[in-house]
Amino acid sequence: MSPTLIIACGALAREIQALLEANDWKAVRVSCLPADLHNRPERIPAAVRARLEAAGQAGQRVFVAYADCGTGGELDRVLAEYGAERLPGAHCYDVFAGERVMAALAEQEPGTFYLTDFLVHHFDRLILRELGIERHPELAGLYFGHYRRVVYLAQRDEPALHAAAEHAAKRLGLAFEYRHTGYGDLETSLVRFVGASSPATTGSGG
Incomplete structure (x- = not known):
C-alpha cells in the first residue's frame, strides 16, 4: 500500500x-x-x-x-x-465551523473577527506585535474599528484558551462570543x- x-x-x-x-x-x-x-x-x-x-x-x-x-x-x-x-x-473557519454556520455568523454580524486555537495561541505575535498594536495601542482602533465582536471557534474545550481568547477580545475593545466547533x-x-x-x-x- x-x-x-x-x-x-x-x-x-x-x-x-x-x-x-x-x-x-x-x-x-x-x-x-x-x-x-x-x-x-x-x-x-x-x-x-x-x-x-x-x-x-x-x-x-x-x-x-x-x-x-x-x-x-x-x-x-x-x-x-x-x-x-x-x-x-x-x-480554516469554514473547515472548523462549517460553511453554513460561518454564513449565518457573517449575516448576524458582518463585523466579526474570528479566532481559532492557533490564533489564540499566537495572538500576541500575529496580531499585537506584527500589526504594531503592542507598541502603539491606538492602532487597534485603526485596524479593528469596523469590527463589533470576536467569535472564538474553539477546537478544544480548554478553560485557559477560553480565557485567553476573551482577554484578546478585550484588548481589541470588542464583544466576545465562544463557540466550540471541535475539528x-x-x-x-x-x-x-x-x-x-x-x-x-x-x-x-x-
Whole structure:
C-alpha cells in the first residue's frame, strides 16, 4: 500500500497530530508548510506544488490540508494538475465551523473577527506585535474599528484558551462570543481520506 502524505498548513499541525494519535494512524506522514504563508496567500499554490511534485516522485497518496485560504482558486488549479484534493471551504473557519454556520455568523454580524486555537495561541505575535498594536495601542482602533465582536471557534474545550481568547477580545475593545466547533471538516475529511485505507501503523514529519 502506498504511504499517505498530508501536506498541511502549519496552523493545523497541532490539530492534525491530535487526530493521528486519536485514530492510531501510523502509516501517515505530515509535511507542514509555514503558517505565516497566510500573510502571503499568493505564495501558497507554488509552495504546495513543490510538495506535490516531490510526493509524486515518491508514489505517495496525498491529501492537502488547506482550504482555498485566499488563493482565489489558484490552489485548486494546482491540485487539479495532480489529482489531489483539499479541505472544503474558503478558509480554516469554514473547515472548523462549517460553511453554513460561518454564513449565518457573517449575516448576524458582518463585523466579526474570528479566532481559532492557533490564533489564540499566537495572538500576541500575529496580531499585537506584527500589526504594531503592542507598541502603539491606538492602532487597534485603526485596524479593528469596523469590527463589533470576536467569535472564538474553539477546537478544544480548554478553560485557559477560553480565557485567553476573551482577554484578546478585550484588548481589541470588542464583544466576545465562544463557540466550540471541535475539528469539524478537518476530522471528517481526514477520516474519509486516511481512515478507510490506512493500516494501524505512525510517523509524521515536516
